[in-house]
Amino acid sequence: MARITESLSRYEALGLLKGAKIGRLVFSHQALPAVRPVNHVLLDDRVIIRAHTGAALLGPARDGAVVAYEADEFDTERRTGWSVVVTGEARLVRDPDLQQRYHEALEPWIGGDMTHTVSISLDLVTGCRITSRTTTDGRPER
Template identity: 50%
Template sequence: MDRDDIAEARIMVNLSRTESLRLLASRPFGRVVFTRDALPAIRPVNHLVDGELVVVRTRLSSRLTTAVHADSEVVVAYEVDDIDPVTRLGWSVVVTGIARTVTDPMRAARYDRALQPWIDGVMDTIVAIEPSLVTGVRLVRRESVGADAR
């Protein structure tokens, strides 16, 4: 199958909010998108999902934490995907919402225990993203989708 055949064989199917959050929760890492000096910045981080909150752990000195602290809340996007590089099948989920530092000591301690840092260094700040928009798509083979779903 050549490149054009692969593209022809795939379609995007929109996912529900519930399915999108379930898929996001199934992966340990994602990318947080925020504004740094009026420009977009992207950082890979690990996360957990608590209800609908997407919770990440970062350093107090990180640019994400600085942005959140400066405004006390900031709009961010969070993206997680699982797309096979050969077949180009899989899914992608983007959450857009308000990020706030978790200041409640009990919640922060619970998240601190659950979110193990994935890189060396002190991760001393918990940030929770409250989704306003949750969008997800699944890339599937055209023949796997029933005619009524098209």
């Protein structure tokens, strides 16, 4: 069965990201690329994640570094799915009211002292969907 890749609009991409349970944060750590799986919530036009003291991602967030956040979902049997990437500036959330709001909205998957909150701006939002190509009568193309 033939597959095609479709670009997603910003609106479609953010809708999929909002429903995703986990993603990967891509950032620079000690001048090298680093990737960490994290759960998130999409609030206030920002990706919100939580981190523990000493987490490598806190350095870039303190500096306002540009990071990428990627989430996806694939069906390996059907070979279909989607992927969304957000590129934006990471910042530590310092406002106590926002910290409280975000902590209430996002329960970390892992234990420990996850007292730090990082927000990522939605400067660039891209995404694609891999689907089955269909014939003119609506049946999957083989």
